[in-house]
Every structure is written in structure tokens, then in C-alpha cells.
Amino acid sequence: MAQTQDTRAETGPVDFEDMLTELAERRTEFREQSYVSSDFIDRLKGLGIYRASTPAMFGGDPLPPAEFLEQVERISAVDGSTGWGASFGSALVYLAALPLETQAELYADGPDVCFAGGLFPVQRAEPTDRGFLVNGRWKFASGCMGADILGVGIPGDDSTAGKPRTALLRPDQVEIIRDWDVSGMRATGSFDLSVDHVEVPREWTFIRGGAPTVDEPLYRYPALAYAAQVLSVVSAGVARAALDHAITVGAGRSGVTGAPKLADRAYYRTGIAEAEAALRSARAYFYEVAHETYESVLSGDPASERQNAHLRLSASNLARVSAKVVGQVVEISGTGVIYNTHPLQWLMDDALVPQQHAFLGPAMFDAAGAVLMNQPATVPGFA
Incomplete structure (x- = not known):
């Protein structure tokens, strides 16, 4: 399995408070552009938000749920949209259902991975020898502008007991359509995702809430x-x-x-x-x-x-x-x-x-x- 390198700076209460101060100064900026800027996502990565559900075996720092929830709550008290985006630091628990070899590749560049998904409506995907030919448009991909990996919903089959799969793609394989025109949670950047006939290997798909391949407490x-x-x-x-x-x-x-x-x-x-x-x-x-x-x-x-x-x-x-x-x-x-x-x-x-x-x-x-x-x-x- 790939070795990971911990590049996160030492953090503590002062760093978190500094981040909240910066957020208070920039939340109007985020609201006006309808998404949280990538440099601020990097700021949250530096505080460990996006490794809080990365398996320890891949260099992550998985937090007890209540501890992570308290962090999201504090961010949301300054800006709800940014708190909503930060909350997806928990979403890597889904990816623990991927094969271990896939996870090793996913975290090869480090444990701080921002995942966003437009899972509905589930779109038909044609099976191929290697996996699935993914094509269609999905809604509500909160945080997609700063994501390192994106997920879209495709149908399940007999091997999933009919439960839908999520297919993972890199940002350069996806078109983001900026049609998020709302009054509440405006800066979540919950745009549509469009994929044009991209083949996704089977090992890069998973069942949301499926059985984890990682044996660590958070994934139970x-x-x-x-x-x-x-x-x-x-x-x-x-x-x-x-x-x-x-x-x-x-x-x-x-x-x-x-x-x-x-x-x-x-x-x-x-x-x-x-x-x-x-x-x-x-x-x-x-x-x-x-x-x-x-x-x-x-x-x-x-x-x-x-x-x-x-x-x-x-x-x-x-x-x-x-x-x-x-x-x-x-x-x-x-x-x-x-x-x-x-x-x-x-x-x-x-x-x-x-x-x-x-x-x-x-x-x-x-x-x-x-x-x-x-x-x-x-x-x-x-x-």
C-alpha cells in the first residue's frame, strides 16, 4: 500500500480561532460567489477537517463523531455554508467501503481529501468489461468547487442487493454547471455535475453505507x-x-x-x-x-x-x-x-x-x- 506523508502543520485552539476570524471576514465573499474558495478549503485541510474520517492506516486522524460534530457546529456559528462544506470532512467514511488497494491510491498524495457528491438523480450507467460507462447530470454537489474527488450516483445490481452505487471521478473528468441560485446556504456551491461517457473502473465504485473494508472504530x-x-x-x-x-x-x-x-x-x-x-x-x-x-x-x-x-x-x-x-x-x-x-x-x-x-x-x-x-x-x- 502507498505510504503517506503528513504535511499538515501543527494546529491547536489558536489556529482554529484564527480560522474562524478569517471566515467572519470572508463569508460575504463566499456568499456572493456561491461557493467557498479553494484557498479556504486548504485552510480547513490544514486544521485536519478533511482527514477526520480518513483511515489511520492511510495517515488519517479519524475523530470520534461528537468531536468532529462540535467542530462543524462552531464553524457553522460563523457561516452555515462553510460549516455545511466542512461537514463533508466526515464523508470519507463512505469511501471506507472501497477496496483497500483503491483507498491506498486515493490517499497516495496524503490523507487530506475533500470529497463531494452529486448522487441524485441516479443515472443509468452501461456496464463494461472494467466497470461502468458513466454519463449524465446530477444535482446538489455541495462543495464540488474545492473537491479532490467527486461522486455520482449510478444504479446498483444483483451484487449490491439493488442499492445504488457511487462512482468516483477526478475533477478533470467532470463538468461543474453553476446553477445554484438560492437564498439559504448560498455559499455551499451545490452545483450540478455533468459527466460525458467516462468509464469508471468497478473498484472505484461503492455502495453508500456499504460494509467497510477498513477495520477501525469510526467505520463501525x-x-x-x-x-x-x-x-x-x-x-x-x-x-x-x-x-x-x-x-x-x-x-x-x-x-x-x-x-x-x-x-x-x-x-x-x-x-x-x-x-x-x-x-x-x-x-x-x-x-x-x-x-x-x-x-x-x-x-x-x-x-x-x-x-x-x-x-x-x-x-x-x-x-x-x-x-x-x-x-x-x-x-x-x-x-x-x-x-x-x-x-x-x-x-x-x-x-x-x-x-x-x-x-x-x-x-x-x-x-x-x-x-x-x-x-x-x-x-x-x-x-
């Missing part, structure tokens, strides 16, 4: 649940930013009409307190089950169906509660919020996005409830 943690968690925690960071803004502004000057400042109004104090309690409660449940499940994995026990259900439920709950928290802050914040330049406008738009994701939508509550009552999950890909 439920992969699809982790994918839901990293997106959900972005909304928690956005909600935290909204609350912090509201607390700071509320203690400030009186309104333009001469009315008492917001902090002197009972409805404002009550609203902030309710939102604070709701967010902290949802976070506590979210991190509790993340810690509990990883401890089970570390002890050698596979994650149970109930643990997976709690991971999925707590993630969907956090996304829903976070959006409600931002909405409540907006509701009590007065007329100034109607201006496009108001910080809460940006945060409100970003907060709505995670709960719309298929991994976090209303169906997840039904599926989790079914499993908790010893019934089969009601949605595919729940575990």
Missing part, C-alpha cells in the same frame, strides 16, 4: 446516521449565532421610537429564554446519543437498531428545533429584521435548509418511532 459507527448528524449540527450552529446576536442586540440601545430597549421587554426576555432552553435541550439529546453509540462501538459492540434510531431522531429533531429557534428570534426582534442587510435574514434563510434535506425530513420521525416500537423502519436507507 452507523454511516448514514453520521451523514444526517453532520448536516443537522450545521443548523445548531446557525441557531446559536441567531441567539447570540439577539442577546447582544437586546442589551443595546432603545428603538427608534424611543421605546424601551428589547432586553427591558418581558416578551423578548421570555422568547430568548424559551429559545435557549429548546436549543440546549435538543443539543444535549443529540450529543448524548452520539457519545453513547460511539462508546458501544469502541467496546466492540455494533450499534444497535435502537441506537441508530436515536441518532436519526436526535438529528432530525435538532434540525427542526434549530429552525424554530431562529424563527422565534426573528419574530421578537422588531421591524429591523425586514431589511435584507439584517444579519437575521441571512441566518433565517440558512436555518431552513437542513430540515429540508431528505436525511432530516418529517419521514425520519415516523421511521424512528417505528424502530423504537420494534417495527421495521418505514423509509429505505434508515440504517
Whole structure:
């Protein structure tokens, strides 16, 4: 297997804080261009974000899920879009299902690999002697502008039990179509990917959530649940930013009409307190089950169906509660919020996005409830 060289500079709390400071200065730049610049992706690589799910056997520094989630949350409190992109530092858990020889080649230049995927709609791929002839267009490839490797969804077959495959391609094999025109999470660069009849070897395809070929603890943690968690925690960071803004502004000057400042109004104090309690409660449940499940994995026990259900439920709950928290802050914040330049406008738009994701939508509550009552999950890909 290929030997990897650790080129990452020594990092620590100061480096992370410096990155957040730079992010605060550049988030408008990223929003205006609709993607996070490649040099900032490199900045995140230097902090280990994109080796946090690279196998240790290939030079990675795999983090316990809760530790990685906390990093994504802190980034998202400064800019949700950048937090969304950073969250895909966890996506290499999917690639652990590739043959070991393929992974060795993937990490031959180092463990800091940024992966982005446009997995839907699944596009037909003609089988070849070596693999698959990939052709088509895929949507929602968040972070594709700074990616080192890209994935697109193709059908499965008898060998995958019908589950779709993801085919991996290098950036020079893919055309990025910049059609991302949205209000929320604008800087995620969730553009379309277009591939024109490129043959992808079979060993460069995998089943998302498929059995890993790497025997390390992180790859025994439920992969699809982790994918839901990293997106959900972005909304928690956005909600935290909204609350912090509201607390700071509320203690400030009186309104333009001469009315008492917001902090002197009972409805404002009550609203902030309710939102604070709701967010902290949802976070506590979210991190509790993340810690509990990883401890089970570390002890050698596979994650149970109930643990997976709690991971999925707590993630969907956090996304829903976070959006409600931002909405409540907006509701009590007065007329100034109607201006496009108001910080809460940006945060409100970003907060709505995670709960719309298929991994976090209303169906997840039904599926989790079914499993908790010893019934089969009601949605595919729940575990």
C-alpha cells in the first residue's frame, strides 16, 4: 500500500480561532460567489477537517463523531455554508467501503481529501468489461468547487442487493454547471455535475453505507446516521449565532421610537429564554446519543437498531428545533429584521435548509418511532 506523508502543520485552539476570524471576514465573499474558495478549503485541510474520517492506516486522524460534530457546529456559528462544506470532512467514511488497494491510491498524495457528491438523480450507467460507462447530470454537489474527488450516483445490481452505487471521478473528468441560485446556504456551491461517457473502473465504485473494508472504530459507527448528524449540527450552529446576536442586540440601545430597549421587554426576555432552553435541550439529546453509540462501538459492540434510531431522531429533531429557534428570534426582534442587510435574514434563510434535506425530513420521525416500537423502519436507507 502507498505510504503517506503528513504535511499538515501543527494546529491547536489558536489556529482554529484564527480560522474562524478569517471566515467572519470572508463569508460575504463566499456568499456572493456561491461557493467557498479553494484557498479556504486548504485552510480547513490544514486544521485536519478533511482527514477526520480518513483511515489511520492511510495517515488519517479519524475523530470520534461528537468531536468532529462540535467542530462543524462552531464553524457553522460563523457561516452555515462553510460549516455545511466542512461537514463533508466526515464523508470519507463512505469511501471506507472501497477496496483497500483503491483507498491506498486515493490517499497516495496524503490523507487530506475533500470529497463531494452529486448522487441524485441516479443515472443509468452501461456496464463494461472494467466497470461502468458513466454519463449524465446530477444535482446538489455541495462543495464540488474545492473537491479532490467527486461522486455520482449510478444504479446498483444483483451484487449490491439493488442499492445504488457511487462512482468516483477526478475533477478533470467532470463538468461543474453553476446553477445554484438560492437564498439559504448560498455559499455551499451545490452545483450540478455533468459527466460525458467516462468509464469508471468497478473498484472505484461503492455502495453508500456499504460494509467497510477498513477495520477501525469510526467505520463501525452507523454511516448514514453520521451523514444526517453532520448536516443537522450545521443548523445548531446557525441557531446559536441567531441567539447570540439577539442577546447582544437586546442589551443595546432603545428603538427608534424611543421605546424601551428589547432586553427591558418581558416578551423578548421570555422568547430568548424559551429559545435557549429548546436549543440546549435538543443539543444535549443529540450529543448524548452520539457519545453513547460511539462508546458501544469502541467496546466492540455494533450499534444497535435502537441506537441508530436515536441518532436519526436526535438529528432530525435538532434540525427542526434549530429552525424554530431562529424563527422565534426573528419574530421578537422588531421591524429591523425586514431589511435584507439584517444579519437575521441571512441566518433565517440558512436555518431552513437542513430540515429540508431528505436525511432530516418529517419521514425520519415516523421511521424512528417505528424502530423504537420494534417495527421495521418505514423509509429505505434508515440504517
